[in-house]
Amino acid sequence: MKELIEHIAKALVDNPDQVEVREIAGERTVVYELKVGPGDIGKIIGKEGKTAKALRTIITAASMKSGKRAVLEILEP
Amino acid sequence: MKILTVEGKTREEALKKALEELGASEHEVRVKVVEEGEDRVVLEVGIKAEEVKLIKEVIEGFIKSMGTTGGVEVIEREGVYYANIVTGEMDSILIGKAGKNLEAVQHLLARMIHKRNPKIDVVIDIAGYREKRERFLRAKARAFAEEVKRTGIEYIFEPLPPSFRRVIHLELAGKEGVRTYTIGEGDLKKVVIAPKRRR
Numbered sequence: 222m223k224e225l226i227e228h229i230a231k232a233l234v235d236n237p238d239q240v241e242v243r244e245i246a247g248e249r250t251v252v253y254e255l256k257v258g259p260g261d262i263g264k265i266i267g268k269e270g271k272t273a274k275a276l277r278t279i280i281t282a283a284s285m286k287s288g289k290r291a292v293l294e295i296l297e298p
Numbered sequence: 299m300k301i302l303t304v305e306g307k308t309r310e311e312a313l314k315k316a317l318e319e320l321g322a323s324e325h326e327v328r329v330k331v332v333e334e335g336e337d338r339v340v341l342e343v344g345i346k347a348e349e350v351k352l353i354k355e356v357i358e359g360f361i362k363s364m365g366t367t368g369g370v371e372v373i374e375r376e377g378v379y380y381a382n383i384v385t386g387e388m389d390s391i392l393i394g395k396a397g398k399n400l401e402a403v404q405h406l407l408a409r410m411i412h413k414r415n416p417k418i419d420v421v422i423d424i425a426g427y428r429e430k431r432e433r434f435l436r437a438k439a440r441a442f443a444e445e446v447k448r449t450g451i452e453y454i455f456e457p458l459p460p461s462f463r464r465v466i467h468l469e470l471a472g473k474e475g476v477r478t479y480t481i482g483e484g485d486l487k488k489v490v491i492a493p494k495r496r497r
Contacts, residue, residue: 228363232410272409278402282391283364
């Protein structure tokens with residue numbers, strides 16, 4: 222999952238080197254904190270939040286395989 | 299990657315210019331009509347093999363990062379690419395309920411491809427789901443349009459994602475006697491086929 226988030230984020234931003242994903246695992250939930258470089262946050266959020274919403278949808282879908290609920294937190298740089 | 303924008307008096311003239319400059323033959327290129335006037339045609343011409351390679355790279359990277367296996371087939375239709383993804387085990391998950399997850403996959407992959415080349419338009423499908431569903435919705439739209447015309451009673455579709463709603467609107471756009479509109483909000487938007495009011 223971490224790899225998927227990293228992969229998508231890096232493909233969307235201007236500065237892929239500054240993409241960081243941190244995984245915080247709980248018992249039933251895993252939180253993924255996504256950090257991008259300054260100026261790239263808009264690329265992750267998208268118009269009217271469309272890209273962030275799509276990213277969350279995919280992460281929720283992909284987490285069905287693992288059985289743990291995945292939550293994405295997009296951090297402000 | 300070379301994508302040309304060429305101008306000519308006719309489509310043939312513009313295309314010939316592009317093919318000469320690219321050193322390619324007609325079946326090797328993707329042609330998109332940007333502008334078509336009476337004595338001026340503007341085309342955008344790109345090399346299919348290069349563009350397909352880029353699309354495949356992006357999609358294969360996406361499949362791999364999900365930790366699954368699979369492949370993608372890419373074809374070109376009238377200037378737009380159609381990419382059908384087939385994975386070992388993720389197909390139904392990636393399609394989602396009523397194609398909801400497919401819409402998200404479409405949005406993200408299109409953004410990722412645009413980032414590499416903003417001129418490449420691609421429609422994403424998973425295991426042929428979109429194609430089958432669109433064909434079904436077009437047939438359903440036509441059948442219910444007749445029903446609405448006959449009875450004068452509106453027909454309301456089930457909630458559908460934007461790209462599927464567009465298919466219905468387009469299918470009935472020029473149709474006599476009926477009009478279409480959308481009701482609802484967000485994920486619950488539905489297309490309505492209504493009788494056209496006589497004036």
